[in-house]
Amino acid sequence: MSPQAHETPTEAREMPTEARETPPEAHEAPNLDFAGTTPYEDYVQADVLTHLQQLRSDDPGEMVFLVTTQVMELWFTVIVHEWETAARALRSDDIPVAVAALKRSIRELEALNHSWTPLAGLTPGQFNSYRSALGEGSGFQSAMYRRMEFLLGDKSASMLVPHRGAPRVHAELEKALHEPSLYDEVLRLLSRRGYAIPAEVMERDLSKKYEPSPEVEAVWAELYSGDESGELARLGETLTDVAELVWRWRNDHLVATRRAMGSKTGTGGSAGVAWLEKRATKNVFPELWTARSHV
Numbered sequence: 001m002s003p004q005a006h007e008t009p010t011e012a013r014e015m016p017t018e019a020r021e022t023p024p025e026a027h028e029a030p031n032l033d034f035a036g037t038t039p040y041e042d043y044v045q046a047d048v049l050t051h052l053q054q055l056r057s058d059d060p061g062e063m064v065f066l067v068t069t070q071v072m073e074l075w076f077t078v079i080v081h082e083w084e085t086a087a088r089a090l091r092s093d094d095i096p097v098a099v100a101a102l103k104r105s106i107r108e109l110e111a112l113n114h115s116w117t118p119l120a121g122l123t124p125g126q127f128n129s130y131r132s133a134l135g136e137g138s139g140f141q142s143a144m145y146r147r148m149e150f151l152l153g154d155k156s157a158s159m160l161v162p163h164r165g166a167p168r169v170h171a172e173l174e175k176a177l178h179e180p181s182l183y184d185e186v187l188r189l190l191s192r193r194g195y196a197i198p199a200e201v202m203e204r205d206l207s208k209k210y211e212p213s214p215e216v217e218a219v220w221a222e223l224y225s226g227d228e229s230g231e232l233a234r235l236g237e238t239l240t241d242v243a244e245l246v247w248r249w250r251n252d253h254l255v256a257t258r259r260a261m262g263s264k265t266g267t268g269g270s271a272g273v274a275w276l277e278k279r280a281t282k283n284v285f286p287e288l289w290t291a292r293s294h295v
C-alpha cells in the first residue's frame, strides 16, 4: 500500500509532492482506504445494528428505553451462549472449560445488571410519554430471556405459545425446552462422580420445571462441609454467583417497574408489579441456597 493511502484524500491533494513522499507519521495512522465497506463493518455490522431503532413515538426519552432493551437482549444472547458452552463442557466432564464459561457469564451478568442505570429513575410521567406506543409489547415476550430461564431449569411449555408465529424462535425454544438445563448437567456430573443424586432427578421430564430435592440438598451440604477449595465446591460457588446475579436482575427490573408504573397492569397483560414480585422471589439453583442451613 502506498504512503498516500494513509492520508485523507483532501490532505493528499493539498500537500506538495515532496511532503507527500516523506510523511514518517503516516505509517502510524490508521488505514483509510477500503475498496468496499470497512472490515470493521463487515465484522460488527454496526450499520445494521444502529438502524434497528424504529421508534414508535415522538418522545425523546423513548430512544434510551428501546436501546437499553436491545442491549439487554444482546447480553441475554451472550449469556445463553456461555451457559450452553458450560452445559456441553459438563456433559463431557470438562469442569475447567465449564467454569471458564460460567465466570465469563458472571462478568456479563454484572454488565447486564449495570445496564439498568439509564432506566432506573424513570418516572411515571416519562414512561407514560411513550408507553401507549408499546401496545401489548412486553419483555415477557422475550424469547432469549426464556432461553436463559430454561437453561437455569425454569422450564415451561406454555412459554412457547407466544412464539407460535415465529418459526425460528419457536424451534430454538422448543429444542431448549427438551434439552437438559445447565443445572441438570451439573447434577448428572455429580452423579457420575458418585454422589447420591436420586433416580427421579436423573430421569426427570426435562421439559418440566426443576423441583428442589432433599437428596440433592444433602449432596451440596456434603460438598460444602468438605474441602471448600475442591473442584466441585468451587463449581457450586460459581453457580451461586450466577444465581445471585440473576436474582439481582429480577429485583432491579422489579424496582424500576415499581418506580415507572406503580401498581398498574403490565403492557403484557399481567398484574404488573404484583406478578413480577412473585417471579423475583424464585430461587435459582434452589438447593445451593437451602443446603447452607445444613453445613
Ligand code: HEM
Residues within 6 Å of the ligand: 068, 069, 072, 073, 119, 122, 137, 138, 139, 140, 141, 142, 145, 253, 256, 257, 258, 260, 261, 265, 266, 267, 268, 269, 270, 271, 272, 273, 275, 276, 279
Ligand atoms: C422500566 C421499564 C420497564 C417496565 C415498567 C417493565 C414492566 C414489566 C412488566 C409489568 C412485566 C410483567 C409482564 C407484563 O404484564 O408486561 C415485565 C416483564 C418482563 N420484562 Fe420488563 N419492564 C421494563 C423494562 C424492561 C427491560 C429494559 C427489559 C429488558 C429486556 C425487560 C424485560 C422483561 C422480561 C424478560 C419480563 C418477563 C419476566 C418474567 O417472565 O419473569 N423489561 N416488565
